[in-house]
Amino acid sequence: MPTANQITTVPVVVDNDKCIADKGCRTCIDVCPLDVLWIDEKTGKAHMRYDECWYCMPCEADCPTDAVTVNIPYLLR
Amino acid sequence: MTQLSDIKIKDIDVLVIGGGTAGPMAAISAKEKDPNASVMLLEKANVKRSGAISMGMDGLNNAVIPGHATPEQYTKEITIANDGIVLQKGVLEYAERSFGMIQKLDNWGVYFQKDETGEYDVKKVHHLGTYVLPMPEGHNIKKILYRRLRRNRVVVENRYQAIRLLKDDDGAVSGCIALATRDAEVIVIRAKAVVLCTGAAGRIGLPASGYLYGTYENPTNCGDGHSMAYHVGAELSGLECYQINPLLKDYNGPACAYVTGPLGGYTANANGDRFIECDYWSGQMMMEFYNELQSGNGPVFLKLDHLAEETIEEIEQVLHTNERPSRGRFHDGRGNNYRTKMVEMHISEIGFCAGHSASGVWVNEKGETTVSGLYGAGDMASIPHSYMLGAFVYGEICGQNAVEFAKNRSLPALDDSFILSQKERILAPLQREDGIPPHQFEYKLRRLVNDYLQPPKITKKMDIGLQRLKDMERDIEFLYARDPHELLRANEAQHVLDCALMAAQASMYRQESRWGLYHHFVDHPETNNEDWFCHVQLYKDDNDQMACKKRPVDPYVIELDEEEKTAYQKMRIQKVS
Numbered sequence: 145m146p147t148a149n150q151i152t153t154v155p156v157v158v159d160n161d162k163c164i165a166d167k168g169c170r171t172c173i174d175v176c177p178l179d180v181l182w183i184d185e186k187t188g189k190a191h192m193r194y195d196e197c198w199y200c201m202p203c204e205a206d207c208p209t210d211a212v213t214v215n216i217p218y219l220l221r
Numbered sequence: 222m223t224q225l226s227d228i229k230i231k232d233i234d235v236l237v238i239g240g241g242t243a244g245p246m247a248a249i250s251a252k253e254k255d256p257n258a259s260v261m262l263l264e265k266a267n268v269k270r271s272g273a274i275s276m277g278m279d280g281l282n283n284a285v286i287p288g289h290a291t292p293e294q295y296t297k298e299i300t301i302a303n304d305g306i307v308l309q310k311g312v313l314e315y316a317e318r319s320f321g322m323i324q325k326l327d328n329w330g331v332y333f334q335k336d337e338t339g340e341y342d343v344k345k346v347h348h349l350g351t352y353v354l355p356m357p358e359g360h361n362i363k364k365i366l367y368r369r370l371r372r373n374r375v376v377v378e379n380r381y382q383a384i385r386l387l388k389d390d391d392g393a394v395s396g397c398i399a400l401a402t403r404d405a406e407v408i409v410i411r412a413k414a415v416v417l418c419t420g421a422a423g424r425i426g427l428p429a430s431g432y433l434y435g436t437y438e439n440p441t442n443c444g445d446g447h448s449m450a451y452h453v454g455a456e457l458s459g460l461e462c463y464q465i466n467p468l469l470k471d472y473n474g475p476a477c478a479y480v481t482g483p484l485g486g487y488t489a490n491a492n493g494d495r496f497i498e499c500d501y502w503s504g505q506m507m508m509e510f511y512n513e514l515q516s517g518n519g520p521v522f523l524k525l526d527h528l529a530e531e532t533i534e535e536i537e538q539v540l541h542t543n544e545r546p547s548r549g550r551f552h553d554g555r556g557n558n559y560r561t562k563m564v565e566m567h568i569s570e571i572g573f574c575a576g577h578s579a580s581g582v583w584v585n586e587k588g589e590t591t592v593s594g595l596y597g598a599g600d601m602a603s604i605p606h607s608y609m610l611g612a613f614v615y616g617e618i619c620g621q622n623a624v625e626f627a628k629n630r631s632l633p634a635l636d637d638s639f640i641l642s643q644k645e646r647i648l649a650p651l652q653r654e655d656g657i658p659p660h661q662f663e664y665k666l667r668r669l670v671n672d673y674l675q676p677p678k679i680t681k682k683m684d685i686g687l688q689r690l691k692d693m694e695r696d697i698e699f700l701y702a703r704d705p706h707e708l709l710r711a712n713e714a715q716h717v718l719d720c721a722l723m724a725a726q727a728s729m730y731r732q733e734s735r736w737g738l739y740h741h742f743v744d745h746p747e748t749n750n751e752d753w754f755c756h757v758q759l760y761k762d763d764n765d766q767m768a769c770k771k772r773p774v775d776p777y778v779i780e781l782d783e784e785e786k787t788a789y790q791k792m793r794i795q796k797v798s
Contacts, residue, residue, distance in 0.1 A: 201546050
């Protein structure tokens, strides 16, 4: 099937220097209601894989290292 | 071809589907009533942060507290706010158990605002009575529920989407088929009783921003329960009485009534003038909101700029830390400041939600649906205007009754061929190598809902909308998912389509206008009590077709005074001449 490549600005941003997903942390991934945060296989860090965010903030509030920032999706800003 | 022996089957006494608000309470209550029963809570996300209250709740909207309100008065108010079409016994049952539930939650560590004398600090927001109780520490409510689940040893299964309910030869519910959302395993949970607590159907309409997940409701609440109940043969009720909410423009947070109202904020038009008597959310209030938007006085605003600094700080403290805490960030981005200017408001997309309106899976005062062994609670079930506290009360009722039902039943037999055919259907999008991506399917579907189904409702538009939606049913066999996550979305999108079809069918059936904007039917502009003072029940008929029928309103247990009946019709502020 053809895939059209488009870049997307995503609301949830993870600071790789602070994220400890590579040490086994799964907090933000566990709490996301929409299951849009996954491990990036290249870096071992959490990242937003699907642009399906309710900007509800458990990922940011529960992150033990303050690595996650939830921005308002561009379409709403 | 898969055999049934390839499918994992889990046996349980009581299965609760949905771990948001009503669901945890149902599971806890079932275990409290019978600690020996096995109880499973199945959740599509993670019960720690799921459902409408994932980040907490800023208050109780409908607390019936002795000294401030009586169950009879509350039942009257909700009857009037719903233009008389209510199962009063169901509302009264809630109202009588409301205070007991507040005390239970208080004992569990939920903090409710109290005044200087230690009494609950109840505020007036509704048109007639006083029922609003702030929860300034409401952000911790999910943690408190989670502790209770653990303490009562409820089996919690996260990241499963329930997709179809099962029933036995006698027509009683016998469990569900569920999809693991991260690895696409299909499993069967065989249960003696099932409680559906899947929340509102909040993904039927498209938010004006066009962002699929910018819905008022938590978008995980896409109508899974409504669709499952329909397919297993349960009746749904009042689906033409849409949920439509007044929100901030482009931001899905509620704006006014419960938090800012008691502190002096109000809904205003472009001139800064009040135009509605009462900001409590009702169809009539939404009608006035809509009229103002369409008029030369629009758009509509949340007005706080007349308030004192400390009042605004208090409002910000509540609104920016609870329920929808990204609101402050939204305002910062726009340069909005409650102190200096009014904030633009707008009307939300349509949905089904008994928490705010009256639409949902039909349940009676025992939480029973029309299918034996199947119970329903919370935003999904038909008890009107029940909000969070109603979800807790009916969660408790359902949990207690379901565990009792399960006690008298042996493990039901399973329908092998149904399970196997459903497994194939559920997984089909993953087997294809080409087709329609779920998000495109869903975007188109919800755009059609906005174009044709949202009020003002017009027969010709509804006809076209229904036809276009039925055309989309043929696209289901082309849905294509590349991974388990996309498969989840593909299955959700099919439930959204079911809900859209139900919204159209029920709306066309009720040939009158009622509930203000919720069922504003242009071809039938008047309320017609002679023919339509009844519930509209939607169900699957013997030919597997969607059908509607009338259900008489049960005789009232609390009579209304003539003058009270029209209290909610007089929403617009009358100009002094």
